[in-house]
Amino acid sequence: MTRTALAAVHDGSGDRLDVRTIRVADPGPGEVLVRMGASGVCGSDRHVLDGEWQLPSPTVMGHEGAGVVEAVGAGVQDVAVGDHVVLSWCYPCRRCRACAQGKAWACTGTRSGECLLPDGTTRLTDEDGTTLYPYLAAGTMSEYSVVPESAAVRIPKEVPFDVASLIGCSIATGVGAVVNNARVPSGSSSVVIGCGGVGLAVVMGLALAGADPIIAVDTSDAKLASARSFGATHTVRADSDVAAQVVEITGGGADFAFEVIGRPQTIEQVPGLLATAGTGVLVGLPAEGEKASIDVLELAESGKTLIGSNYGGAVPSVDFPKLAQLYLAGRLPLDALISDRIALAEVNDAFDAMRAGERTRSVIVFD
Ligand SMILES: NC(=O)c1ccc[n+]([C@@H]2O[C@H](COP(=O)([O-])OP(=O)(O)OC[C@H]3O[C@@H](n4cnc5c(N)ncnc54)[C@H](O)[C@@H]3O)[C@@H](O)[C@H]2O)c1
Ligand SMILES: [Zn+2]
Ligand SMILES: [Zn+2]
Structure with missing residues (x-):
């Protein structure tokens, strides 16, 4: 049996999504049909819409x-x-x-990057039968999606879908960058460059870990105000002399600096924000092929470390329930990250707002 679903489809070029009716087939062996409750609008979707990353298309x-x-x-x-x-x-x-080593985020057997199920197909088609590719094999901007069993992680029913959706990317990524990748000890000084949905999750993770000070950097005053509400102790406007202020606030440089935008210019800023032996964590993702330049002699002589962070080093089946529990225990204020609850039809407005640096997180809520 196939069913119809309303879905936001990228036809491969242009920055607009077409919200249209698609067909969703039954789950095959080892697969799960999910009726979507909510889908967040993440910066990674925007990279695709803006032509920065290439994917099979049309893409849900x-x-x-x-x-x-x-x-x-x-x-x-x-x-x-x-x-x-x-x-x-x-x-x-x-x-x-x-x-096998417990690094699910580094899985080499997954076909999620190709937007394919393990058998190399998808369960989604247009009404004329054309194959549709679910983005990262998730395709969450659709009323229904079919995913492999290992992509569907059970969480307590008390967690509302809008909050739960964020656990699937921004929260796992941001909190995980702090606790899994950087393993920030309490009392560490820290900086976060870029306070969108993922950067604010890094701020939340730093607050949870007991970092101090927590310095938030962004171009938007509204984002900086949000960062304070999530635990930032200091805020710095990106158009000021960020390095000088970080050095002054921390007394010589931060123990940890997180780049959460994906711009070569801000990635290049990271080593200069760090104390001797400090660690820079690269969470933001640039366009394909973009390079950043660093002063290698300075990095080596001052014993600094730069690490890449993918999916916050998460093991979904372990980390998602843990993050849900921290939310239920009142330790992660995930509701407050949601600035806008929208209908699927409003998805293009959400990306326009993101491009303008507005909104902390838009979440599409399905009926
Ligand atoms: N590594 C991973 O596993 C992973 C997972 C999810 C998302 N990401 C990436 O994280 C990045 C952020 O995603 P998001 O959803 O938070 O995006 P977003 O657009 O909501 O946030 C970006 C933030 O950066 C700010 N900003 C823009 N230019 C700036 C500048 N020059 N200086 C300081 N601040 C600036 C914006 O005001 C905004 O608050 C994206 O590149 C996304 O692809 C990475
Ligand atoms: Zn694997
Ligand atoms: Zn994401």
Whole structure:
């Protein structure tokens, strides 16, 4: 049986999404049909719309989602119909070396980057039968999606879908960059450059870890005010002398600096914000092929470290329930990250607002 769903589709060129009716087939063996409750609008979707990353197309966008399991294919064991799940945009194969080492985020067996299920196909088509590719094999900007079992992680039903959707990308990425990748000890001085949905999640993670001071940098005063509400102790406008202010506030440079925009210029700023032996964490993702330049002699002589952070080093089946529990315990104010709850039809406005540096996080809420 196939069902219809309203979905936001990128036809491969141009920065607009077309919201149209698509067809969603039944889940195959090891797959799960999810009725979406909510989907966040993430900066990574914007990279695709703005032509910065190439993907198979037409693409059903969205990779930050949560919903209800509507049906399961043969052999599915981890989730059952009616379960509430957060979707992972990197479904682990559970067989490769990285998976065996507990590094699901580094899985080499997944085909999520190709927007394909493990068998090399998808369950989504246009009404004329054309194959549609779910972005990162998640395709959360659709009323229904079919994902591998390992991409659907059960969470408590008390977590509302709008909050749960964010656990699937911005929160896992931002909090994970602090606790899994950088492993920030309490009392560490820290800087966050770029306070969108992911950067504010880094701020939340730093507050959770007990970092101090927590210095937030952005071009937008509204984003800096949000950063303060999530635990930033100082704010610095990006158009000022950021390095001088960070050096002054920290007394010589920060122990940790997170770049959460993906611009070569701000990535190049990172080493200059760090204290001797400090660590820079690269979370923001640039356009394909972009390069950044650093003073290698200075980096080496001062013993600084630069690390890449992918999906916050998350193991979805471990980290998503943990993050949901921290939310339920009142330790992560995830509701406050949502600035706008919108209908799917308003998705293009959400990307325009993001391009203008407005809104902390737009979340599409499905009926
Ligand atoms: N590494 C990962 O696993 C991972 C996961 C998710 C998202 N990301 C990436 O993280 C980045 C941020 O995503 P997002 O959803 O938060 O995007 P966003 O657009 O909501 O946030 C970007 C923020 O940067 C600010 N900004 C822009 N230019 C600036 C400048 N020159 N100086 C200081 N601030 C500036 C904007 O005002 C905005 O607040 C994107 O590149 C996205 O692809 C990475
Ligand atoms: Zn794997
Ligand atoms: Zn994302």
